[in-house]
Amino acid sequence: MPEVRQLIVDQIPHLRRYARALVANREQADDLVQDCLERAWSRMHLWRAGTNIRAWLFTILHNLHVNAARRRHSQAGPFYAAAADLPVPPTQEDELNVRDLWQAFARLPEPQRAAILLISVEEMSYGEAAAVLDIPVGTLMSRIHRGRERLRDLMADPGDNPGHGSRGNRLGRKR
Amino acid sequence: MTKPSEPVSELELHAFVDGQLDEARQRDVTAHLAGNPDAAARVADYRAHKEALKAAFAPVLTEPLPRRLGLPTASRRALHTRWAAAAAVLLVTGGALGWQAAGMLRPAAAPGAAVVHQAVVAHAVFTPQKRHPVEVGADQEAHLVTWLSNVLGAPLKAPRLADAGYLLVGGRLLSAPDGPAAQFMYEDKGGRRLTLYVVTDPGQRGKTAFRYAEEKGVAVFYWIDGPLGYALAGKMTRDELLKLADVVYAQLGR
Numbered sequence: 001m002p003e004v005r006q007l008i009v010d011q012i013p014h015l016r017r018y019a020r021a022l023v024a025n026r027e028q029a030d031d032l033v034q035d036c037l038e039r040a041w042s043r044m045h046l047w048r049a050g051t052n053i054r055a056w057l058f059t060i061l062h063n064l065h066v067n068a069a070r071r072r073h074s075q076a077g078p079f080y081a082a083a084a085d086l087p088v089p090p091t092q093e094d095e096l097n098v099r100d101l102w103q104a105f106a107r108l109p110e111p112q113r114a115a116i117l118l119i120s121v122e123e124m125s126y127g128e129a130a131a132v133l134d135i136p137v138g139t140l141m142s143r144i145h146r147g148r149e150r151l152r153d154l155m156a157d158p159g160d161n162p163g164h165g166s167r168g169n170r171l172g173r174k175r
Numbered sequence: 176m177t178k179p180s181e182p183v184s185e186l187e188l189h190a191f192v193d194g195q196l197d198e199a200r201q202r203d204v205t206a207h208l209a210g211n212p213d214a215a216a217r218v219a220d221y222r223a224h225k226e227a228l229k230a231a232f233a234p235v236l237t238e239p240l241p242r243r244l245g246l247p248t249a250s251r252r253a254l255h256t257r258w259a260a261a262a263a264v265l266l267v268t269g270g271a272l273g274w275q276a277a278g279m280l281r282p283a284a285a286p287g288a289a290v291v292h293q294a295v296v297a298h299a300v301f302t303p304q305k306r307h308p309v310e311v312g313a314d315q316e317a318h319l320v321t322w323l324s325n326v327l328g329a330p331l332k333a334p335r336l337a338d339a340g341y342l343l344v345g346g347r348l349l350s351a352p353d354g355p356a357a358q359f360m361y362e363d364k365g366g367r368r369l370t371l372y373v374v375t376d377p378g379q380r381g382k383t384a385f386r387y388a389e390e391k392g393v394a395v396f397y398w399i400d401g402p403l404g405y406a407l408a409g410k411m412t413r414d415e416l417l418k419l420a421d422v423v424y425a426q427l428g429r
Contacts (some may be wrong), residue, residue: 012240012244016235016240016244021230030243037246042303094399099231100233102228103230116228117228120224145185148220
């Protein structure tokens with residue numbers, strides 16, 4: 001049991017990161033993580049040793065989030081508005097502006113944010129991420145495609161990104 | 176799997192960026208990009224955005240964890256801070272849950288069986304709770320014991336089980352079918368929880384020896400001592416629980 005505890009504890013920062021892509025408000029995101037930990041702990045008997053505990057934990061967190069969102073009857077809601085305070089490292093003047101990218105990311109529909117976070121940030125395999133989200137791999141790929149294309153559009157044309165129009169076009173491409 | 180001659184799809188550009196293609200296909204896409212500036216520009220953007228998103232989210236991994244986050248064996252102090260903050264809410268929800276639990280307890284046979292059943296239900300309801308497992312935490316132990324003693328009308332004690340590896344988490348007031356009941360909760364280092372259920376007027380007076388019962392995977396030792404009935408419940412073997420019951424009994428019996 002102690003090893004299993006450690007396996008779970010090791011995932012807490014990752015679960016927090018995923019939760020922050022689903023729920024921008026830090027407190028609410030951590031509530032979601034805590035709910036996930038409690039749920040996982042009470043269901044440890046359902047986890048089979050040797051199987052992928054990361055996917056198992058992420059699946060629990062995702063399902064809790066989906067159920068909570070369903071109860072609140074709101075999906076898109078306050079994410080974008082609350083997303084302003086994600087800590088980002090300072091960026092070089094000529095580098096792609098991370099804060100602007102984050103703002104663009106925050107404008108994506110939640111299913112695309114979830115898919116992109118699992119693939120691009122958490123670097124899961126397509127199979128693992130599809131299992132977490134309980135969707136076919138093809139659906140996952142099309143969410144990634146639509147999400148990344150939308151990011152390209154938003155970064156190429158900041159005028160389409162309210163609140164950041166003044167920063168101009170240099171934000172778009174790296175070169 | 177895919178023949179080299181097959182055209183590269185839009186979705187494959189993502190699989191390429193994410194390293195999800197086999198080596199042969201990876202080479203096909205590289206060749207495709209060399210002759211296709213538009214696709215190459217997309218891939219460059221996807222890559223740049225991916226790296227930037229990783230950078231944006233990276234700080235979350237190194238943030239100090241909030242103390243409230245953790246598995247059920249988080250330090251007692253951290254738990255108590257949370258519970259103290261929610262004390263007002265706890266009193267309300269605790270009462271409501273107790274009342275609901277009482278509703279489930281009605282169909283009981285013998286007095287002893289009734290107490291066992293109440294103890295098991297209360298154990299099953301409250302031990303999985305992380306945020307609100309108790310109404311009053313162990314940091315206010317004196318207050319907890321005085322309060323429960325007043326409500327039950329008998330001098331209660333929260334036994335000390337530290338030597339046996341269990342620390343007091345706290346306790347709560349419950350509603351049993353015929354009056355108040357109290358529950359003390361303990362926890363060991365591994366997060367295993369033990370509850371001591373105390374009820375007044377257990378249906379018979381006097382003193383009884385330990386009796387053992389199991390219900391829904393919960394082991395219970397119960398006994399009667401004067402006006403109070405006790406049930407010690409935990410998900411463990413009979414022998415493990417017996418050792419703990421001995422310690423509890425010795426302390427309560429003076």
